[in-house]
Amino acid sequence: MARADDLDRFYDVLERLDRRVGGARRLKNCTGHMDWPDRGVYAFLEPGQYHEDGVRRVTRVGTHAVSAGSSTTLWDRLKQHSGTGDGSDAHPHGGNHRGSVYRKRVGEAIIENHDLHTEYPDWGERWSTVDRDRTVVRDEEYLLERRVSTYLREQPFLWMDLDDEPGPKSDRAVLERSVIALVSNAGREPIDPRPVDWLGRHSPSAAIRDSGLWNVAGVEDDYDPAALDLLETAVDATTPP
Structure with missing residues (x-):
């Protein structure tokens, strides 16, 4: 039951983050002019899918600038996911x-x-x-x-401010890996299994289908419960953009 208890704690902290930033955002409503933290960790949530008590389920966890010397910002990464805007002459609302x-x-x-x-x-x-x-x-x-x-652009997401030096052992990288491993159902007893109509069930990647996440790396790893303390610290440092 340890994982189930830790998942409950994780979603309790995520709910606190949701209140702290004034609710999850959608990329369609976000711009680079908002006051995003330079570095952080983000979690995308699936509309209509919930952990207990009405907290939306996480379906993608990510960060950025985990290579030494990287200058990628949190918004840089979110913008890559969002794609091009209506100002793109060749491919408006497309992406790469x-x-x-x-x-x-x-x-x-x-x-x-x-x-x-x-x-x-x-x-x-x-x-x-x-x-x-x-x-x-x-x-x-x-x-x-x-x-x-x-x-x-319709997927709600939350983010947390966690600014440390880029690198594979950064707090952001540690938190990303642990949250992925905690939420993932791959290779373990499923908690919050995805419904049959979740798009990820059509993925050619078994890691996505089995984990219930759009992540692949680390979905069968063990998580570090101590990372939840790091998560709480990051949430307490986060302010609305």
Whole structure:
């Protein structure tokens, strides 16, 4: 029961964070002009899916700048997930899934769900392995990029301020790994299993289907309960943007 108790504590802290920042946001309503912390950890929540007591379930956990010397900000990462705005002349409301693993995974699930493999043969491939004109590929993938943007911009998310030096052993990296391992159902007794209509159930990745998260790395790892103390400290330091 230790994991169940720790999950309850995790969601209690997340609910406190929700109140502290004035409610979860959606990317469609966010801009870089908001006062985001430079560095932090974020959690996307699934509309209509809940942990007990009405707290929405986490379906993606992420951070940024975990490579030494990285200058990526929290908003930089969120903007990559959100995609392009209406000011993009060539591909408004599209995006670049090769710059966002979250976008890539959601697109893969849409392809599987609607059998679109023929329409998008290069989705998820690195540019170095795509033997076609990039402009043509971008144009072909535009409609799917728009569908991914529509999906992601509707996902509520919460964030917490956690500013330390970039690196794989940073507090942000430690917290991200532990939360993923705690929430994941992969390789363990399921808690809060996803409903059959969750898009991630169509993912070609067993890690996503089994974990109930859009994350892949670390979904079968052991979590560190002490990271929940770090989570509480980060929540207490977070203010609305």
